[in-house]
Amino acid sequence: MRILGCIALNVFKESVRDKVLYNLVFFAVLLIAVSFLLGQLTAGQDMKIIKDLGLAAMSWFGLFIAVFIGIGLVSKEVERKSIYSLLSKPIRREELVIGKYLGLVLTLLVNLSIMTVAYYLVLGGMAWMMGGWHLPIWEAPAIDPRLIKAIVMILLQLMMVTAIALLFSTFSTPLLSAALTFGFYIVGHFNADLKTFETVVDSKPLIYLARALYYLLPNFAALDIKAQVVHGQPVPLGGLLMNAAYALTFIGALLTAATLIFRQRDFK
Amino acid sequence: MPAKAGHPRSFCPMPAILTENLSKDYVTGFWRPRPYRALDSLNLSVEAGEVFGFLGPNGAGKTTTLKLLMQLVYPTSGHAEILGRPVGDRSIRRRIGYLPESPYFYDYLTADELLDYFATLFGYTRAERKQRISALLDEVGIGAERRMQLRKFSKGMLQRVGIAQALINDPDVVFLDEPMSGLDPLGRRDVRNLILKLRNRGCTVFFSSHVLADAEALCSSVAILAGGRLLTSGRIADIHHFQVKGWEMVVDGVTDAAVERLRGQARSVTRIAEGRYALELAAEASPERLLHDLTAAGAHLISLNPVRDTLEDYFIEQLSQHSTSRSLEVS
Numbered sequence: 001m002r003i004l005g006c007i008a009l010n011v012f013k014e015s016v017r018d019k020v021l022y023n024l025v026f027f028a029v030l031l032i033a034v035s036f037l038l039g040q041l042t043a044g045q046d047m048k049i050i051k052d053l054g055l056a057a058m059s060w061f062g063l064f065i066a067v068f069i070g071i072g073l074v075s076k077e078v079e080r081k082s083i084y085s086l087l088s089k090p091i092r093r094e095e096l097v098i099g100k101y102l103g104l105v106l107t108l109l110v111n112l113s114i115m116t117v118a119y120y121l122v123l124g125g126m127a128w129m130m131g132g133w134h135l136p137i138w139e140a141p142a143i144d145p146r147l148i149k150a151i152v153m154i155l156l157q158l159m160m161v162t163a164i165a166l167l168f169s170t171f172s173t174p175l176l177s178a179a180l181t182f183g184f185y186i187v188g189h190f191n192a193d194l195k196t197f198e199t200v201v202d203s204k205p206l207i208y209l210a211r212a213l214y215y216l217l218p219n220f221a222a223l224d225i226k227a228q229v230v231h232g233q234p235v236p237l238g239g240l241l242m243n244a245a246y247a248l249t250f251i252g253a254l255l256t257a258a259t260l261i262f263r264q265r266d267f268k
Numbered sequence: 269m270p271a272k273a274g275h276p277r278s279f280c281p282m283p284a285i286l287t288e289n290l291s292k293d294y295v296t297g298f299w300r301p302r303p304y305r306a307l308d309s310l311n312l313s314v315e316a317g318e319v320f321g322f323l324g325p326n327g328a329g330k331t332t333t334l335k336l337l338m339q340l341v342y343p344t345s346g347h348a349e350i351l352g353r354p355v356g357d358r359s360i361r362r363r364i365g366y367l368p369e370s371p372y373f374y375d376y377l378t379a380d381e382l383l384d385y386f387a388t389l390f391g392y393t394r395a396e397r398k399q400r401i402s403a404l405l406d407e408v409g410i411g412a413e414r415r416m417q418l419r420k421f422s423k424g425m426l427q428r429v430g431i432a433q434a435l436i437n438d439p440d441v442v443f444l445d446e447p448m449s450g451l452d453p454l455g456r457r458d459v460r461n462l463i464l465k466l467r468n469r470g471c472t473v474f475f476s477s478h479v480l481a482d483a484e485a486l487c488s489s490v491a492i493l494a495g496g497r498l499l500t501s502g503r504i505a506d507i508h509h510f511q512v513k514g515w516e517m518v519v520d521g522v523t524d525a526a527v528e529r530l531r532g533q534a535r536s537v538t539r540i541a542e543g544r545y546a547l548e549l550a551a552e553a554s555p556e557r558l559l560h561d562l563t564a565a566g567a568h569l570i571s572l573n574p575v576r577d578t579l580e581d582y583f584i585e586q587l588s589q590h591s592t593s594r595s596l597e598v599s
């Protein structure tokens with residue numbers, strides 16, 4: 001655990017020193033600017049739009065961090081040869097992979113936590129300016145604690161994206177890893193269509209292939225509850241826990257594959 | 269860094285480093301992959317407490333050997349041990365240090381932080397880390413720069429930090445891949461002194477180098493590698509007798525007439541400047557007699573040196589034999 005913590009903290013330190021958390025400033029400015037703009041243009045829909053926009057921004061900012069740092073977590077160490085000194089120390093290769101992963105998850109967690117605070121501050125500010133915490137025209141209160149559920153699900157999605165990027169970075173070039181990770185992210189949002197493929201085609205092999213891909217590819221749509229939360233619809237905890245367990249299992253499988261590949265690699 | 273007394277560090281009946289038929293093939297080519305043998309059946313034994321020079325031209329297989337010993341690459345065949353344990357044994361890493369060739373470290377960290385990171389991996393306490401890091405950076409000559417980010421370091425300074433990180437755990441065996449690379453003459457002298465200090469502490473030092481003068485000055489044993497094959501290895505004194513092949517004398521304040529009179533005693537005479545001459549004598553000639561005659565003619569001695577084969581001469585001889593035998597193999 002000491003070694004994992006040490007490697008993870010080093011990744012976090014690198015992110016902070018590489019000014020990755022500067023994206024928070026963009027996030028806050030974007031959110032505040034759009035809030036004021038919407039206040040002038042819309043009637044009644046402003047709170048929902050701000051909620052939507054805030055969650056989407058959290059998701060996209062986090063996605064870029066997860067992909068662009070994730071693909072370099074291992075490949076940068078190999079490319080710059082800093083791995084030579086590191087692996088001569090008493091650490092296991094799998095500890096390096098897992099430690100790196102945890103470091104980026106820590107960065108994402110800190111990033112998302114600060115964004116959440118800024119998000120609630122903007123929502124509170126909007127409600128205060130409009131003169132109420134839950135106006136009748138709104139589907140849900142301004143400071144809605146259920147938004148946290150959506151944010152936790154965003155974190156789980158980002159953890160999955162990081163694991164995908166890390167897996168690709170153990171054997172592929174950074175550019176290809178980025179392309180593949182983005183590809184998986186997009187496909188993962190339309191994954192549910194593969195399950196119902198038999199409704200549009202008759203070919204048995206194609207149906208089996210679609211079913212296999214459905215189970216193999218990540219299902220990001222299952223973790224996307226932004227719309228329900230913003231519209232104040234109920235999100236049962238049981239379903240959330242099931243989806244969280246799915247995400248953690250998927251992450252576990254990806255990290256296992258990444259460590260197996262990394263353990264066999266020659267660093268020429 | 270706390271010095272451990274005694275030389276060698278501990279009585280060690282087994283070799284500090286041992287390789288048996290160690291080979292490594294890399295696969296080259298994408299469409300038609302074929303193996304390229306980077307190291308061919310290397311058998312090597314390095315005694316504990318000695319400074320061992322691992323020599324060879326570029327592409328000889330030196331770095332591949334070091335990477336095999338560090339488990340950065342895995343062998344195609346053969347076996348390697350450090351301090352009697354297989355190189356894959358993780359416990360051995362607590363007792364070794366490694367400086368890679370042209371090291372690169374995390375440029376967002378300071379020298380202090382980098383060493384702290386590595387020292388934490390060894391499980392040292394905060395107080396131990398602080399004390400070791402400070403002593404090590406002093407030892408390698410990194411002063412106030414220790415709180416500067418490594419991105420601002422010159423190549424020579426990075427090399428010094430690299431040496432410090434290799435010694436962070438007070439290792440029993442240190443592997444240095446081209447430790448003099450990128451260093452100015454002062455830096456090279458510092459590294460030479462550091463290697464001698466390590467030897468005096470009983471540490472085994474295994475270093476690869478192109479700089480044969482350094483190897484000659486530091487090593488008790490060497491191995492010469494070319495084309496992935498070991499050409500020779502052993503104690504410098506055993507593998508070659510560096511016999512005196514002649515003498516080189518430089519004198520000053522002598523007249524041309526006096527030099528002409530004594531020319532017969534020298535193999536060659538070269539006029540360097542007005543009154544200053546370099547004289548070469550055969551091995552069997554008597555430099556004492558010539559010196560006596562010259563000083564009697566008013567000359568004073570600037571230098572007198574024996575001319576003998578250097579490690580470089582031996583190295584070149586070995587390499588030419590190797591290329592001749594390979595040409596014969598091919599034909």
